[in-house]
Amino acid sequence: MVVRVRAWHPAVPSLREVYHAGFDHAYPLHTHDDWAVMLVDDGEVVYGLDGGEHRATPAAVTLLPPAVPHDGRSAIEGRGYRKRVLYLERDWLSGSAQSLAVRRPTLHEDSSLVAARRVHAALQKPGDAMAAEHWLLVLRDHVLAHLGSPTPALRDAPLARRLRALIDDRLVEPLTIAAAADELRVHPSHLVRVFSQAYGIAPHRYLVARRVDLARRLLVGGHRPAAAAAMAGFHDQAHLTRHFRRILGVTPSAFTSG
Structure with missing residues (x-):
C-alpha cells in the first residue's frame, strides 16, 4: 500500500x-x-x-x-x-x-x-x-x-451555574474546559458532567450556540458575515457558517438576504 x-x-x-x-x-x-x-x-x-x-x-x-x-x-x-x-x-x-x-x-x-x-x-x-x-x-x-473505576454521577447545580456565568462573561474570548476547570478548582471531566446534567447540553455546544446567537444579532445589525464571525469569537467565516447552518438551518449570507 x-x-x-x-x-x-x-x-x-x-x-x-x-x-x-x-x-x-x-x-x-x-x-x-x-x-x-x-x-x-x-x-x-x-x-x-x-x-x-x-x-x-x-x-x-x-x-x-x-x-x-x-x-x-x-x-x-x-x-x-x-x-x-x-x-x-x-x-x-x-x-x-x-x-x-x-x-x-x-x-x-x-x-x-x-x-x-x-x-x-x-x-x-x-x-x-x-x-x-x-x-x-x-x-x-x-x-x-x-478499567473498573467509573466516575460518580454527582450533581452540582451551583458549579454548573458558575461555569455558565464564566462562559457568558467571556463569550468571544478563547476558552478551554481545562482553563475553566482550573479557575473553578475542579477536574475538567467533573465540570463537563455537572454542566451537561444541569442544562442538558455540553459546555462547548452551549458556547457555540451563544456565539451563533450573537452573530445572528450582528448580521441583523448590518455587519457582513466575515466581520460578524470575528466579533462573535469564531475562528473564521467558514467556522461560523458551519455552525450557523447546523443551528439555524441557513448560511449567514442567506440569513441576511432573506
Missing part, C-alpha cells in the same frame, strides 16, 4: 500529538512517554503488550499505557493497515490505570468508538478545539469505566 503519514500538535489540553498512518510496518518492541489511544480504520494490527498478545480492529478502541513495552504488525499477511493515534499526557489517567490497561487494553463499547471518532472529527475542523477537548473527556470517562 502507499505509505501515508501525518503528525501534528493540536492546541488541545492534554493532547500532545495526533498521528495518522497508512502502511505495512512491523514495529519492534518500544515504549511511549504518553498514553496512546488508537483507532484502526482499515486492516487489523496484532501487538504484544507486556508479554500478552492482543488484536486491534476497526471495531474497537485500543489503549496503550505509557512506559509499557509493546510491538505491532499487520494481522493480515500481505495487507497493510490504516490507523489514527492520539498521544495524551501521562497524567490523563492516574498511575493505577496503567496496570489495569495492560490487562484490558481493548474497548469494544460503541460509545467509546463514537467518542474517539468525534475527537478526530473535531480536530479536522478549525475552531472546534473545545469540541475535541470535550470528547477527550468523554472518552476518558469511558476508559475509566472500562
Whole structure:
C-alpha cells in the first residue's frame, strides 16, 4: 500500500500529538512517554503488550499505557493497515490505570468508538478545539469505566451555574474546559458532567450556540458575515457558517438576504 503519514500538535489540553498512518510496518518492541489511544480504520494490527498478545480492529478502541513495552504488525499477511493515534499526557489517567490497561487494553463499547471518532472529527475542523477537548473527556470517562473505576454521577447545580456565568462573561474570548476547570478548582471531566446534567447540553455546544446567537444579532445589525464571525469569537467565516447552518438551518449570507 502507499505509505501515508501525518503528525501534528493540536492546541488541545492534554493532547500532545495526533498521528495518522497508512502502511505495512512491523514495529519492534518500544515504549511511549504518553498514553496512546488508537483507532484502526482499515486492516487489523496484532501487538504484544507486556508479554500478552492482543488484536486491534476497526471495531474497537485500543489503549496503550505509557512506559509499557509493546510491538505491532499487520494481522493480515500481505495487507497493510490504516490507523489514527492520539498521544495524551501521562497524567490523563492516574498511575493505577496503567496496570489495569495492560490487562484490558481493548474497548469494544460503541460509545467509546463514537467518542474517539468525534475527537478526530473535531480536530479536522478549525475552531472546534473545545469540541475535541470535550470528547477527550468523554472518552476518558469511558476508559475509566472500562478499567473498573467509573466516575460518580454527582450533581452540582451551583458549579454548573458558575461555569455558565464564566462562559457568558467571556463569550468571544478563547476558552478551554481545562482553563475553566482550573479557575473553578475542579477536574475538567467533573465540570463537563455537572454542566451537561444541569442544562442538558455540553459546555462547548452551549458556547457555540451563544456565539451563533450573537452573530445572528450582528448580521441583523448590518455587519457582513466575515466581520460578524470575528466579533462573535469564531475562528473564521467558514467556522461560523458551519455552525450557523447546523443551528439555524441557513448560511449567514442567506440569513441576511432573506
